[in-house]
Amino acid sequence: MCCWRKTAPWPQRSSPSTDVTENTKVVIETVRAADHDRYLSVLYAPENKRGALFSLYAFNAEVAGIRDRIHEALPGEVRLQWWRDVIAAEEDRAKVGHPVADALRTTISAHRLPKAAFDNMLEARIFDLYDDLMPSRTDLEGYCGETAAALIQLAAMVLDPGEAPRFAELAGRAGCAQAMTGLLLLLPLHRKRGQCFVPADILAAAGSSPQEFVTGDGGPGAERAVAAMIALAREHLSAFEQGASALPVSLRPAFLPLALSSAYLDRIENARRSPLKDAVRLSAMRRHWLLFRHATQGWPAV
Template sequence: MGGTSQFIMDTVRRADHDRHLSVLYAPQDKRDALFALYAFNAEIATVRDRIREALPGEVRLQWWRDTLGAPAGETETGQPIADALKPAISQYSLPLSAFDNYLEARIFDLYNDPMPSRTDLEGYCGETASALIQLAAMVLDPAEAPRFAELAGRAGCAQAMVGLLLLLPIHRARGQCYVPADILTAVGSSPQEFLSGDGGQGALNAIDAMIALAHEHLAAFESTAATLPASLRPAFLPLALTGALLGKMSGNQRALMTGGIKLSLARRHWLLWRRAMHGW
C-alpha cells in the first residue's frame, strides 16, 4: 500500500471508525475510492473545528469546490485527500453536482443560525449523509446504484439525525441548534431556550421529536431494504448502528445532552458484521 493510500485509510480510521470498518467489507478494488470519499467527508465535517470565524471556513469549502471542479489530469494539489478523490471521481463518473451540493449544505455548519424547519433538516441530511451513501453505491455498483437512490435518501436521513443527536453536547456548547425551529415551536420551545442551561422540558420534548423523526426514516428504509443487492451493502453498512443507537436514546434524553449514549466497540463490530453478511 502506498504512503498516500495509507494516510487516507488512517484518516478515516481515526475520524470515522464505523465507515472505516464498512470499507473492509467492500471488494478490494473499490476500497481506495471509498476511503477517499470518506476521508473527504471527515475533512469537511471538521472544518468548523479548525476555524474561529465562518469566513475562513467558507474559503476552505470554496477551495474544495474549485479543486474538485478543475479538469482531470492537472498537477496534484499537495492535499492528499483531494489528490486521492479526484481520480475516484473520474474513474467512477461521480457527479460533481453532488459534491457541490454537499459543500453548499456544509456552509450551515460554519454558522450558529437555527435550522428553520424539518424540510430544511431533511434537505441538509440528504445533501450530506444521503449523498455520501449514494456516491459510495455508485463506486460499488454503478449499474444498480440509481435504483436505490430513494433508499439512500432515507438511510442518510436516519443516520445523520442520529449523528446530530450524538453531537448535541458539542453543538450546544458552540451555540448551534440543528433541531428544526418548527419542531421546537411545536413542543413549546425555541432555539434560544434549547441552547440555554439544561434546555428545560422543551429540550427533552424536542429530542423526543428528533428521535421519532429518525425512527420514521429508519422504518421507511427498512420497509424496502430487503431489496438491496449484496453489491451495495457496504455503502449502507454504517446505518447498521442506527437502530441500536436509537434504542439507547429513547428515554435517555438527559444522557444524550451530556454525551452519555454510546455503543461498545464489540457491539459496533457485530452489528456491522451481521448486516454485511445477511443484509436487512
C-alpha cells in the same frame, strides 16, 4: 490559523511509490480517526473498491470537521471554496499535494462520479459554519439529503454503478436516518458551541426555542424536542427498512453504517443521563457485531 487536519499533512518529497503508499495511509487514517463507523464499513467492501470509498469518507470527514479546526466562518467558507475548486478542476490538472484531495480526484475520475453532488454537499456544509436556525423539518431533511444521503449514493455508484440508480430513493431515507442519528449523538458538542440543528418548528411544537435548547438546563421542552428528533430519525429508518431487503449484496457496504442507527437511537432513549449533556456510545463489540450481521445477512424483509 492552520486549517489542515493533523492526519492529512502536506506530503514530503519522496519517490513516487512512497508517495502513493504514504498518501493512501493518510487517507485511511483520516477516516479511521474521524469516522470510525464508516471506516469499519469499508472493510466489508471488495478490496478493489476500498480505496475509492476511503477517499469519499475522508473527504466527508475533512469538510464536516472544518468548523472544529478553523473556528471562524469566513475562513471556513474559503476552505469549502478550495474544495470546490479542486473538484471542479480539469482531470489532467497536476496533483494538488493534499492526500485526500488527490485521492478524491482520482475516485471521481475513475468512477465518473457527478461533480454536482459534491458541489451541493459543500454548499450544504456552509450551514455548519454558522449558528443560524434550521427553519423546518423540510430544511433539515434537505440538509441530510445533500450530505449523508449523497455520500451513500456516491458510495453506491462506486460499488455498483449499474444498480445504484435504482436505490437512490432508499439512499435518501438512509441518509436522513443516519444524519439525524448523528446529530443527536453530537448534541453535547453542538450545544457547547452554541449551535442548534433541531428545526425551529419542532422546537416550537415541543415548547422550546433554539436559545433555550442550546443554553438552557434541558427542561421538559428540550427533552420533548429530543424525543421528536428521535421519532423523526426512526420514521426515516423505518421507511428505509421497508425496502432494504431488496438491496443487492454489491451495495450493502454503502448502506452498512446505518446498521448502527437503531442501536444508537435505543441507547439515546434509554440513557441514564440526558443526551443533551452526555454523548452516547456503543461498545466496540456491539458495533462490530451489528456491522458483521448486516454485512453478511443484509436487512430482513419487514
